[in-house]
Amino acid sequence: MxxxxxxxxxxxxxxxxxxxxxxxxxxxxxxxxxxxxxxxxxxxxxxxxxxxxxxxxxxxxxxxxxxxxxxxxxxxxxxxxxxxxxxxxxxxxxxxxxxxxxxxxxxxxxxxxxxxxxxxxxxxxxxxxxxxxxxxxxxxxxxxxxxxxxxxxxxxxxxxxxxxxxxxxxxxxxxxxxxxxxxxxxxxxxxxxxxxxxxxxxxxxxxxxxxxxxxxxxxxxxxxxxxxxxxxxxxxxxxxxxxxxxxxxxxxxxxxxxxxxxxxxxxxxxxxxxxxxxxxxxxxxxxxxxxxxxxxxxxxxxxxxxxxxxxxxxxxxxxxxxxxxxxxxxxxxxxxxxxxxxxxxxxxxxxRLPLLLIIPLLAMLSLSFAYGRVLTMQKTFASTALASLSYDIASRQALREARLIYLSVSYSDHWLTAAAGSFKQMPVLHYLLNIDFYMLAENLPKAGITNVVAERERRNATRVGYQGYPALVDSQYYRIYLIGDYGFIVMKEPPPIKTLHW
Structure with a gap:
């Protein structure tokens, strides 16, 4: 000892x-x-x-x-x-x-x-x-x-x-x-x-x-x-x-x-x-x-x-x-x-007292592990989102063969509901994660979908320009419209988090 x-x-x-x-x-x-x-x-x-x-x-x-x-x-x-x-x-x-x-x-x-x-x-x-x-x-x-x-x-x-x-x-x-x-x-x-x-x-x-x-x-x-x-x-x-x-x-x-x-x-x-x-x-x-x-x-x-x-x-x-x-x-x-x-x-x-400095270092290490878990939750959510979106496109011939599908840019602080408790207790985690989107167009090729592009030059026109048309797909997080040879993926605002009492 x-x-x-x-x-x-x-x-x-x-x-x-x-x-x-x-x-x-x-x-x-x-x-x-x-x-x-x-x-x-x-x-x-x-x-x-x-x-x-x-x-x-x-x-x-x-x-x-x-x-x-x-x-x-x-x-x-x-x-x-x-x-x-x-x-x-x-x-x-x-x-x-x-x-x-x-x-x-x-x-x-x-x-x-x-x-x-x-x-x-x-x-x-x-x-x-x-x-x-x-x-x-x-x-x-x-x-x-x-x-x-x-x-x-x-x-x-x-x-x-x-x-x-x-x-x-x-x-x-x-x-x-x-x-x-x-x-x-x-x-x-x-x-x-x-x-x-x-x-x-x-x-x-x-x-x-x-x-x-x-x-x-x-x-x-x-x-x-x-x-x-x-x-x-x-x-x-x-x-x-x-x-x-x-x-x-x-x-x-x-x-x-x-x-x-x-x-x-x-x-x-x-x-x-x-x-x-x-x-x-x-x-x-x-x-x-x-x-x-x-x-x-x-x-x-x-x-x-x-x-x-x-x-x-x-x-x-x-x-x-x-x-x-x-x-x-x-x-x-x-x-x-x-x-x-x-x-x-x-x-x-x-x-021996300088060893007390290990306490704030442990706090920072704890934050690293908490952030690692948030990244794991985000990875799970992203994988689920990719599977859902790619299935909706791949299972419909009209969307598969569309010339281009524009993915609208939609930001929200509430996509990752699985980490809501961690974000509340450690607000800096949300700032570190810095992900306020549902899906990036670059993710779709991982599932074999190659005709989806991010809507940049259109300045998010799909959120207001195509709401009067019937949606080909109406999912929990998005709607997909098809007009001629072009598709439009419009994000919905994530549903509010319900407080659960166990």
């Missing part, structure tokens, strides 16, 4: 730290692997072995799948890409743990784990194609922070290439790099015996970002479509637009803090505040002049709102603002900041 107890506080070898992170990272993605649900874009990508990343400025994601599948396309080889990315993440977190603490313990390893246990990152990982690419992007920015070399040119160039690689895999990961730079400042300020390495923290990091951006601009950026690069309308009121975008992000983030999560993260925030006070005391005790200590304290204060702003970060400045959970990669750095400050407070009381 004593040896087991000592394990949690003793120094770990690099191999032990790597095994810990390998187990922890794999455990977080296990529910998604078991669910094996093709998520939104995965449907058309697997159908056509499609790429289409280069026009999104993500050329390296495309090259990754070309190399992995030994082809010029992207055949579906899930979960192999995710397993490779998880392995890479375990190594990256190991590097970061030793970067933060040269003699790490289990408690100090817990501090960096939220980079992977970010609840909003579950939506990124839901994509069987995009999930591994965004993970490798995160791995690249972590190594850009931890890389060290005695030669200045190498120390400057390698992180810049890693930043360019990260941008070419998923541009939003830049928020994580900038957030980790803010943490570097706090860590350096916490060491009251060493002078603050201003050049490394400011000049070097800025130079690496600029050079990395330049490398990205001449490699992957030229392939990007023009609609992906439109910034806010500066002729209008950009500050108001940014304020509105921040408000929309905040509305989504607060969905996470419901029920027990409120107490868990309330406690985490309390310990983080104590740690922040201790950090302030160490800044005051530094062997520097009063103006320099004041400057360091001011920089540390500014680092906190900067990390908060980077939750959505660069996405705030684009005209086509995406408030989806997949863009909130910066929330992971905010969690690491809270964990780091809490670790300072807990470790100052007793060496």
């Amino acid at each position: 004593g040896r087991l107890s000592d394990f949690f506080v003793r120094e770990l070898s690099r191999h032990q730290v790597w095994r810990f992170f390998l187990f922890a990272t794999f455990l977080f993605v296990l529910p998604l692997i078991l669910a094996d649900y093709p998520y939104i874009d995965d449907n058309w990508r697997s159908l056509a072995a499609g790429l289409a990343w280069s026009e999104q400025g993500r050329l390296f994601a495309q090259l990754f799948y070309n190399a992995l599948t030994f082809s010029h396309a992207a055949p579906n080889v899930f979960p192999l890409p995710l397993l490779i990315a998880t392995l890479a993440m375990a190594s990256a977190l190991t590097s970061l743990a030793f970067h933060y603490c040269p003699r790490p313990t289990i408690g100090s390893c817990l501090v960096v784990l939220p980079l992977w246990y970010n609840p909003f990152f579950l939506q990124n990982l839901s994509y069987q194609y995009d999930g591994p690419a965004t993970t490798l992007s995160l791995v690249a920015v972590i190594y850009a922070i931890t890389f060290r070399h005695p030669w200045r040119s190498v120390q400057w160039l390698v992180p810049a290439f890693l930043i360019a690689l990260a941008l070419g895999l998923y541009q939003i990961s830049l928020n994580v790099f900038l957030g980790l730079c803010c943490l570097e400042l706090l860590r350096a300020a916490n060491d009251k015996t060493s002078p603050l390495p201003w050049r490394d923290l400011l000049a070097w990091k800025a130079a690496q970002v600029i050079l990395g951006g330049f490398i990205y601009s001449i490699s992957a950026y030229p392939f990007m479509g023009s609609n992906r690069t439109l910034l806010l309308d500066w002729a209008g009121d950009p500050l108001l637009q940014i304020e509105i975008n921040i408000g929309r992000v905040l509305e989504k983030v607060v969905l996470l803090f419901h029920g027990g999560w409120l107490w868990v993260f309330g406690g985490l925030l309390l310990f983080a505040l104590v740690g922040a006070v201790q950090l302030g005391g160490r800044v005051a005790a530094r062997q520097d002049s009063a103006p320099k200590k004041l400057l360091i304290g001011l920089m540390c204060l500014l680092a906190v709102p900067m990390v908060m702003l980077l939750v959505s970060g660069v996405a705030l400045f684009f005209r086509d603002f995406n408030e989806g959970a997949r863009t909130l990669m910066g929330f992971a750095v905010l969690l690491v900041l809270l964990f780091y400050l809490s670790h300072l407070a807990l470790a100052s009381i007793h060496e």
